[in-house]
Amino acid sequence: MKTNTLIIGILTLTLSFSACQNNASKTETDHSSMDSSDMGSMSMSSGMKSGMDKMMTDMHQMEMTGNIDNDFAMMMKSHHQAAVDMAQAELESGKDEGLKKMAQNIISAQKSEINELQSFLENYKNPEKNYDPAMKEKGFAKVMDQNMTMMMDMPEMEENVTTDKHFVQMMIPHHQGAIMMAEGFIQFGKDPGLIAMAKKIIADQKMDIEQFKKWSE
Secondary structure (H helix, E strand, C coil): CHHHHHHHHHHHHHHHHHHHHHHHHHHHHHHHCCCHHHHHHHHHHHHHHHHHHHHHHHHHHCCCCCCHHHHHHHHHHHHHHHHHHHHHHHHHHCCCHHHHHHHHHHHHHHHHHHHHHHHHHHHCCCCCCCCCCCCCCCHHHHHHHHHHHHHHCCCCCCCCCCHHHHHHHHHHHHHHHHHHHHHHHHHHCCCHHHHHHHHHHHHHHHHHHHHHHHHHC
């Protein structure tokens, strides 16, 4: 009886080990069947989503000071960082050389502006209040609220499309949000340097949008 029990135990262990090997083999096969473009798309989706999620979290958590220049600088800095993050994902996983060149240009331009915005914020201490952030039906508060609504309503990323298409799909509405914010700031802002930057943002990102749209045709 003891011998039979031992034999049955050995057979059970053997069958269990064989099943584990088959499952591991299947998992390896499933991963190996994904080509580099699939992996690139997954990486891009992750990079895009994390960049956008961080931007939305940062913007929601920001405590508005009630100073138009200061609050524009804070919001645009976070907005720019999301663009840099998405452009970096395109550089890492994209295939289209034209789009990768655009991504590099976006990174260079917006990192430079992020530094300018950070410098402004560091030197602009205890800003005087010149608008009420809670009054969202008028003035600069309305501009900021409309921009947040636009960002919240950005389309979901399509599945099973290339990294390059993901980049274009996300950057067009993201740029449109920056343009909306900059145009609103020009109406109400006070600082000449920030107003000049806002005008440059509008011009640069309108050109980018046109290039993205041509790529999509």
